[in-house]
Amino acid sequence: MYPRDTALHLDSSNVDPVSPTPRITSRIRATARGALLGCTLVPLGLGGSYVLEEWKSLQVEEQAAAASAVIGYPNIFPAVSQAAKPVPARYIDGDQVRIWSGWDAQRGHCWFSVGCDECDPASLGDPIGRDVARAIDYPAVETGGGEIWERIPAAADMIGLSVGKTACAYPRMVLAKVLVVNDLVEGTPRLVHLDPFAPALEAVAVYDPRLDGRRITLGSTGFSMGGKHVLYDRGTESLWADGEGALVAFSGPHKGKKLALVERGKSVSWSEWRDENPGSRLVVGSLDRRAAPPSE
Numbered sequence: 001m002y003p004r005d006t007a008l009h010l011d012s013s014n015v016d017p018v019s020p021t022p023r024i025t026s027r028i029r030a031t032a033r034g035a036l037l038g039c040t041l042v043p044l045g046l047g048g049s050y051v052l053e054e055w056k057s058l059q060v061e062e063q064a065a066a067a068s069a070v071i072g073y074p075n076i077f078p079a080v081s082q083a084a085k086p087v088p089a090r091y092i093d094g095d096q097v098r099i100w101s102g103w104d105a106q107r108g109h110c111w112f113s114v115g116c117d118e119c120d121p122a123s124l125g126d127p128i129g130r131d132v133a134r135a136i137d138y139p140a141v142e143t144g145g146g147e148i149w150e151r152i153p154a155a156a157d158m159i160g161l162s163v164g165k166t167a168c169a170y171p172r173m174v175l176a177k178v179l180v181v182n183d184l185v186e187g188t189p190r191l192v193h194l195d196p197f198a199p200a201l202e203a204v205a206v207y208d209p210r211l212d213g214r215r216i217t218l219g220s221t222g223f224s225m226g227g228k229h230v231l232y233d234r235g236t237e238s239l240w241a242d243g244e245g246a247l248v249a250f251s252g253p254h255k256g257k258k259l260a261l262v263e264r265g266k267s268v269s270w271s272e273w274r275d276e277n278p279g280s281r282l283v284v285g286s287l288d289r290r291a292a293p294p295s296e
Helices: 022-068 147-151 172-178 270-276
Strands: 090-093 096-104 108-115 139-143 157-163 166-171 180-185 188-194 204-207 218-225 228-233 239-242 246-251 258-264 266-269 281-286
Touching: 096 218, 108 246, 139 147, 147 281, 157 172, 157 188, 157 270, 166 172, 166 180, 166 270, 172 180, 172 188, 172 281, 180 218, 180 281, 204 246, 218 239, 266 270
Parallel strands: 166 281
Antiparallel strands: 090 096, 096 108, 139 281, 157 166, 157 266, 180 188, 188 204, 204 258, 218 228, 228 239, 239 246, 246 258
Protein backbone atom coordinates (compact mmCIF):
# COMPACT_ATOMS: atom_id res chain seq x y z
CA MET A 1 0.00 0.00 0.00
CA TYR A 2 1.18 3.49 -0.77
CA PRO A 3 0.79 6.31 1.69
CA ARG A 4 -2.05 8.63 0.67
CA ASP A 5 0.32 11.55 0.13
CA THR A 6 2.77 9.58 -2.05
CA ALA A 7 2.62 10.38 -5.78
CA LEU A 8 3.16 7.55 -8.24
CA HIS A 9 5.78 8.07 -10.94
CA LEU A 10 6.75 5.95 -13.91
CA ASP A 11 10.42 5.01 -13.75
CA SER A 12 11.75 5.46 -17.25
CA SER A 13 14.21 2.70 -16.63
CA ASN A 14 11.35 0.22 -16.33
CA VAL A 15 9.72 1.16 -19.67
CA ASP A 16 10.12 -1.48 -22.37
CA PRO A 17 12.08 0.21 -25.14
CA VAL A 18 10.25 -1.87 -27.75
CA SER A 19 6.79 -0.78 -26.54
CA PRO A 20 5.26 2.26 -28.27
CA THR A 21 5.34 5.60 -26.53
CA PRO A 22 2.17 6.71 -24.66
CA ARG A 23 1.17 9.04 -27.54
CA ILE A 24 1.35 6.27 -30.11
CA THR A 25 -0.53 3.94 -27.78
CA SER A 26 -3.44 6.37 -27.43
CA ARG A 27 -3.63 6.66 -31.22
CA ILE A 28 -3.79 2.91 -31.60
CA ARG A 29 -6.50 2.65 -28.94
CA ALA A 30 -8.58 5.38 -30.63
CA THR A 31 -8.27 3.61 -33.97
CA ALA A 32 -9.30 0.32 -32.38
CA ARG A 33 -12.32 1.91 -30.73
CA GLY A 34 -13.38 3.46 -34.06
CA ALA A 35 -13.07 0.13 -35.80
CA LEU A 36 -15.10 -1.61 -33.11
CA LEU A 37 -17.79 1.07 -33.25
CA GLY A 38 -17.94 0.77 -37.01
CA CYS A 39 -18.34 -2.97 -36.78
CA THR A 40 -21.12 -2.52 -34.27
CA LEU A 41 -23.01 0.07 -36.33
CA VAL A 42 -23.05 -2.05 -39.47
CA PRO A 43 -25.34 -4.76 -38.06
CA LEU A 44 -27.45 -2.12 -36.31
CA GLY A 45 -27.93 -0.31 -39.58
CA LEU A 46 -28.79 -3.52 -41.38
CA GLY A 47 -31.29 -4.49 -38.69
CA GLY A 48 -32.79 -1.04 -38.18
CA SER A 49 -35.67 -1.57 -40.58
CA TYR A 50 -36.50 -4.89 -38.92
CA VAL A 51 -36.56 -3.27 -35.46
CA LEU A 52 -38.76 -0.45 -36.78
CA GLU A 53 -41.22 -2.91 -38.30
CA GLU A 54 -41.33 -4.88 -35.05
CA TRP A 55 -42.00 -1.68 -33.12
CA LYS A 56 -44.82 -0.71 -35.49
CA SER A 57 -46.28 -4.21 -35.22
CA LEU A 58 -46.19 -3.98 -31.43
CA GLN A 59 -48.02 -0.65 -31.55
CA VAL A 60 -50.74 -2.17 -33.73
CA GLU A 61 -51.10 -5.10 -31.32
CA GLU A 62 -51.34 -2.76 -28.33
CA GLN A 63 -53.98 -0.62 -30.04
CA ALA A 64 -55.98 -3.72 -31.00
CA ALA A 65 -55.78 -5.02 -27.44
CA ALA A 66 -56.98 -1.66 -26.06
CA ALA A 67 -59.82 -1.52 -28.58
CA SER A 68 -61.00 -5.03 -27.71
CA ALA A 69 -60.65 -4.66 -23.94
CA VAL A 70 -63.81 -5.06 -21.88
CA ILE A 71 -64.86 -1.54 -20.92
CA GLY A 72 -67.90 -2.49 -18.89
CA TYR A 73 -70.71 -0.26 -20.21
CA PRO A 74 -73.63 -1.26 -17.95
CA ASN A 75 -76.99 -2.59 -19.14
CA ILE A 76 -76.68 -2.14 -22.89
CA PHE A 77 -77.37 -5.77 -23.79
CA PRO A 78 -80.19 -6.62 -26.24
CA ALA A 79 -83.53 -8.07 -25.09
CA VAL A 80 -83.73 -11.11 -27.36
CA SER A 81 -87.01 -13.03 -27.40
CA GLN A 82 -86.84 -16.81 -27.43
CA ALA A 83 -90.20 -17.00 -29.21
CA ALA A 84 -90.15 -18.25 -32.79
CA LYS A 85 -90.92 -15.48 -35.27
CA PRO A 86 -94.14 -16.15 -37.20
CA VAL A 87 -94.06 -16.80 -40.93
CA PRO A 88 -94.75 -14.47 -42.57
CA ALA A 89 -93.52 -11.75 -40.19
CA ARG A 90 -95.31 -9.08 -42.22
CA TYR A 91 -98.38 -9.32 -44.43
CA ILE A 92 -101.13 -7.22 -45.99
CA ASP A 93 -104.51 -7.32 -44.24
CA GLY A 94 -107.02 -5.29 -46.22
CA ASP A 95 -105.77 -1.71 -46.33
CA GLN A 96 -103.25 -2.36 -43.53
CA VAL A 97 -99.78 -3.87 -43.41
CA ARG A 98 -99.18 -5.97 -40.27
CA ILE A 99 -95.58 -6.04 -39.08
CA TRP A 100 -94.53 -8.39 -36.29
CA SER A 101 -93.44 -6.56 -33.15
CA GLY A 102 -92.64 -9.46 -30.85
CA TRP A 103 -94.11 -11.93 -28.39
CA ASP A 104 -96.02 -11.11 -25.21
CA ALA A 105 -96.77 -13.77 -22.61
CA GLN A 106 -100.32 -12.46 -22.16
CA ARG A 107 -101.23 -11.54 -25.74
CA GLY A 108 -99.08 -13.84 -27.84
CA HIS A 109 -97.70 -12.42 -31.07
CA CYS A 110 -98.03 -8.62 -31.35
CA TRP A 111 -98.11 -6.48 -34.46
CA PHE A 112 -97.63 -2.93 -35.68
CA SER A 113 -100.23 -1.74 -38.19
CA VAL A 114 -99.38 0.65 -41.02
CA GLY A 115 -101.73 1.86 -43.73
CA CYS A 116 -100.87 0.60 -47.20
CA ASP A 117 -101.02 4.24 -48.30
CA GLU A 118 -98.48 5.18 -45.61
CA CYS A 119 -95.66 2.96 -46.76
CA ASP A 120 -94.41 0.82 -49.60
CA PRO A 121 -94.80 -2.75 -48.30
CA ALA A 122 -91.93 -3.84 -50.55
CA SER A 123 -89.61 -1.39 -48.77
CA LEU A 124 -90.17 -2.90 -45.29
CA GLY A 125 -87.24 -4.78 -43.81
CA ASP A 126 -87.52 -8.10 -42.03
CA PRO A 127 -88.57 -7.34 -38.40
CA ILE A 128 -86.59 -8.57 -35.40
CA GLY A 129 -89.09 -7.35 -32.79
CA ARG A 130 -89.82 -4.27 -30.76
CA ASP A 131 -87.13 -3.10 -28.31
CA VAL A 132 -84.71 -5.93 -29.01
CA ALA A 133 -82.28 -3.02 -29.15
CA ARG A 134 -83.32 -1.49 -25.82
CA ALA A 135 -83.35 2.29 -25.72
CA ILE A 136 -81.69 4.03 -22.78
CA ASP A 137 -84.32 5.95 -20.82
CA TYR A 138 -82.33 6.49 -17.62
CA PRO A 139 -78.70 7.09 -18.59
CA ALA A 140 -75.79 6.07 -16.39
CA VAL A 141 -73.39 9.00 -16.44
CA GLU A 142 -69.84 9.87 -15.40
CA THR A 143 -68.72 13.49 -15.31
CA GLY A 144 -65.11 14.59 -15.51
CA GLY A 145 -63.72 11.14 -14.73
CA GLY A 146 -64.61 7.73 -13.35
CA GLU A 147 -63.85 4.02 -13.68
CA ILE A 148 -65.30 3.62 -17.16
CA TRP A 149 -63.96 7.03 -18.22
CA GLU A 150 -60.43 5.78 -17.51
CA ARG A 151 -60.91 2.46 -19.34
CA ILE A 152 -62.11 3.86 -22.66
CA PRO A 153 -59.36 3.60 -25.33
CA ALA A 154 -58.01 6.91 -26.59
CA ALA A 155 -59.09 6.12 -30.15
CA ALA A 156 -62.67 5.13 -29.22
CA ASP A 157 -65.29 6.80 -31.40
CA MET A 158 -67.48 9.35 -29.61
CA ILE A 159 -70.48 11.42 -30.61
CA GLY A 160 -70.04 14.80 -28.97
CA LEU A 161 -72.58 17.57 -28.55
CA SER A 162 -73.23 20.55 -26.33
CA VAL A 163 -76.49 21.25 -24.51
CA GLY A 164 -76.41 24.69 -22.95
CA LYS A 165 -73.09 24.84 -21.12
CA THR A 166 -72.80 21.07 -20.81
CA ALA A 167 -70.54 19.05 -23.10
CA CYS A 168 -71.96 15.55 -23.63
CA ALA A 169 -70.25 12.46 -25.04
CA TYR A 170 -71.93 9.27 -26.26
CA PRO A 171 -69.68 6.30 -27.12
CA ARG A 172 -70.61 5.00 -30.55
CA MET A 173 -70.22 1.48 -29.16
CA VAL A 174 -73.07 2.21 -26.73
CA LEU A 175 -75.26 3.81 -29.39
CA ALA A 176 -74.72 0.84 -31.70
CA LYS A 177 -76.16 -1.45 -29.01
CA VAL A 178 -79.15 0.63 -27.90
CA LEU A 179 -79.85 2.77 -31.02
CA VAL A 180 -81.82 5.33 -28.96
CA VAL A 181 -80.95 7.45 -25.91
CA ASN A 182 -83.82 9.42 -24.40
CA ASP A 183 -81.66 11.93 -22.56
CA LEU A 184 -82.30 14.93 -20.32
CA VAL A 185 -79.49 17.47 -19.94
CA GLU A 186 -79.86 20.58 -17.77
CA GLY A 187 -83.62 20.06 -18.00
CA THR A 188 -83.44 19.98 -21.80
CA PRO A 189 -84.64 16.74 -23.46
CA ARG A 190 -82.61 15.29 -26.29
CA LEU A 191 -83.24 12.20 -28.42
CA VAL A 192 -80.00 10.68 -29.71
CA HIS A 193 -80.63 8.13 -32.46
CA LEU A 194 -78.21 5.90 -34.34
CA ASP A 195 -79.75 4.54 -37.53
CA PRO A 196 -77.99 1.20 -38.24
CA PHE A 197 -79.09 1.34 -41.88
CA ALA A 198 -77.65 4.78 -42.64
CA PRO A 199 -74.13 5.58 -43.88
CA ALA A 200 -71.70 5.88 -40.96
CA LEU A 201 -71.14 9.63 -41.35
CA GLU A 202 -74.89 10.31 -41.30
CA ALA A 203 -75.97 7.58 -38.88
CA VAL A 204 -76.37 9.63 -35.68
CA ALA A 205 -78.98 12.35 -35.37
CA VAL A 206 -80.00 14.44 -32.36
CA TYR A 207 -83.63 15.60 -32.10
CA ASP A 208 -85.66 17.80 -29.79
CA PRO A 209 -88.34 15.33 -28.57
CA ARG A 210 -90.84 17.94 -27.38
CA LEU A 211 -94.22 17.66 -29.02
CA ASP A 212 -97.02 20.14 -28.32
CA GLY A 213 -95.09 21.41 -25.32
CA ARG A 214 -94.34 18.08 -23.66
CA ARG A 215 -91.55 15.55 -23.90
CA ILE A 216 -92.11 12.17 -25.56
CA THR A 217 -89.78 9.17 -25.57
CA LEU A 218 -89.19 6.69 -28.35
CA GLY A 219 -87.98 3.14 -28.84
CA SER A 220 -87.01 0.83 -31.69
CA THR A 221 -89.69 -0.99 -33.70
CA GLY A 222 -87.15 -3.53 -34.88
CA PHE A 223 -87.74 -2.96 -38.60
CA SER A 224 -86.76 -0.58 -41.37
CA MET A 225 -88.70 1.17 -44.10
CA GLY A 226 -87.09 2.46 -47.26
CA GLY A 227 -83.67 1.81 -45.76
CA LYS A 228 -84.39 3.84 -42.62
CA HIS A 229 -84.76 2.65 -39.05
CA VAL A 230 -88.34 3.05 -37.78
CA LEU A 231 -89.06 4.25 -34.22
CA TYR A 232 -92.28 4.30 -32.20
CA ASP A 233 -93.36 6.60 -29.39
CA ARG A 234 -94.37 5.07 -26.06
CA GLY A 235 -97.61 7.07 -25.64
CA THR A 236 -99.43 6.38 -28.92
CA GLU A 237 -97.24 3.86 -30.81
CA SER A 238 -97.14 6.22 -33.76
CA LEU A 239 -94.34 5.29 -36.14
CA TRP A 240 -91.48 7.69 -36.92
CA ALA A 241 -88.64 7.84 -39.44
CA ASP A 242 -85.97 10.33 -40.34
CA GLY A 243 -87.14 12.89 -42.87
CA GLU A 244 -85.66 16.06 -44.27
CA GLY A 245 -84.54 18.06 -41.27
CA ALA A 246 -86.81 16.27 -38.79
CA LEU A 247 -88.04 12.99 -37.35
CA VAL A 248 -91.45 12.56 -38.95
CA ALA A 249 -94.46 10.52 -37.79
CA PHE A 250 -95.82 8.73 -40.85
CA SER A 251 -98.44 6.55 -39.14
CA GLY A 252 -100.60 6.63 -35.99
CA PRO A 253 -102.22 9.39 -33.92
CA HIS A 254 -99.20 11.69 -34.37
CA LYS A 255 -99.10 11.25 -38.14
CA GLY A 256 -97.69 14.34 -39.86
CA LYS A 257 -96.04 15.74 -36.74
CA LYS A 258 -92.31 16.36 -36.53
CA LEU A 259 -89.52 16.41 -33.99
CA ALA A 260 -86.98 19.05 -34.95
CA LEU A 261 -83.48 17.97 -35.89
CA VAL A 262 -80.96 19.66 -33.59
CA GLU A 263 -77.83 18.38 -35.32
CA ARG A 264 -76.19 15.43 -37.01
CA GLY A 265 -73.83 13.84 -34.52
CA LYS A 266 -70.16 14.24 -35.41
CA SER A 267 -67.61 11.58 -34.56
CA VAL A 268 -64.50 12.47 -32.58
CA SER A 269 -61.89 10.36 -30.83
CA TRP A 270 -62.24 10.00 -27.08
CA SER A 271 -58.77 11.46 -26.46
CA GLU A 272 -59.57 14.58 -28.49
CA TRP A 273 -62.97 15.10 -26.88
CA ARG A 274 -61.62 14.41 -23.36
CA ASP A 275 -58.73 16.84 -23.79
CA GLU A 276 -61.00 19.61 -25.06
CA ASN A 277 -63.78 18.89 -22.54
CA PRO A 278 -62.17 17.57 -19.32
CA GLY A 279 -65.41 18.09 -17.40
CA SER A 280 -67.60 16.40 -20.00
CA ARG A 281 -70.74 14.47 -19.16
CA LEU A 282 -70.16 10.93 -20.47
CA VAL A 283 -73.07 8.52 -21.00
CA VAL A 284 -71.63 5.12 -20.08
CA GLY A 285 -74.76 2.96 -20.27
CA SER A 286 -78.13 2.55 -18.62
CA LEU A 287 -79.24 2.49 -15.01
CA ASP A 288 -81.10 -0.53 -13.62
CA ARG A 289 -83.26 -2.01 -16.40
CA ARG A 290 -85.93 -3.12 -13.92
CA ALA A 291 -87.38 0.39 -13.93
CA ALA A 292 -90.37 0.66 -16.27
CA PRO A 293 -89.86 2.84 -19.36
CA PRO A 294 -91.65 6.20 -19.48
CA SER A 295 -95.33 5.98 -20.35
CA GLU A 296 -95.08 8.53 -23.13
